[in-house]
Amino acid sequence: MEDGVRFAAGAEVRVVRNVRNDGTFYGVAKGELIVAEGDVGVVRKHGWFLQEQVIYEVFFPETGQLVGLRDVEVIDAALPFVPCRFRMLDxxxxxxxxxxxxxxxxxxxxxxxxxxxxxxxxxxxxxxxxxxxxxxxxxxxxxxxxxxxxxxxxxxxxxxxxx
Missing domain, CATH: 2.30.30 (SH3 type barrels.)
Structure with missing residues (x-):
């Protein structure tokens, strides 16, 4: 696998933080939740942002959504998952x-x-x-x-x- 790429096409991944629309996701209001922490999807492919950040194209079968997620936003779906109970400044x-x-x-x-x-x-x-x-x-x-x-x-x- 390519350097820095953790998941191949077909891998199941879990989202580790809520992902909201930054204004680039069509059909969803800015600030609205796109994918919730803990949701599981399937990697379709990967690409690079500014030649240094790995971005995965992840399909979520339950919602039918296809979302681009940064490498730091996903873990292997098989890992034990503990939801984050606290946010910064809590x-x-x-x-x-x-x-x-x-x-x-x-x-x-x-x-x-x-x-x-x-x-x-x-x-x-x-x-x-x-x-x-x-x-x-x-x-x-x-x-x-x-x-x-x-x-x-x-x-x-x-x-x-x-x-």
């Missing part, structure tokens, strides 16, 4: 205490803010970078839980559905 609670070089950074139950989301494309595992005081720390998905309902109002909300 708040979460730690399920464990965090320390670095013997120094306590945060305690179990502390509230942290998600600053980045990362999914390992080879394994499908999800991790988050969270802000603790003035430090950013990467933690596995199991280290975070939802903010209790009584604090739900403290969860940051996006102003635009297109983001």
């Amino acid at each position: 708040y979460a609670r730690l399920t464990l205490s965090l320390a670095s070089q013997g120094e306590l950074l945060a305690r179990k139950g502390d509230r942290v803010q998600v600053t980045w989301i990362d999914r390992d494309l080879a394994s499908g595992e999800l991790s988050f970078t969270v802000k603790i005081a003035n430090t950013e720390v990467q933690v596995p998905a199991r280290a975070l839980e939802d903010v209790p309902a009584e604090e739900e109002g403290s969860r940051w909300r996006r102003k635009s559905a297109a983001i």
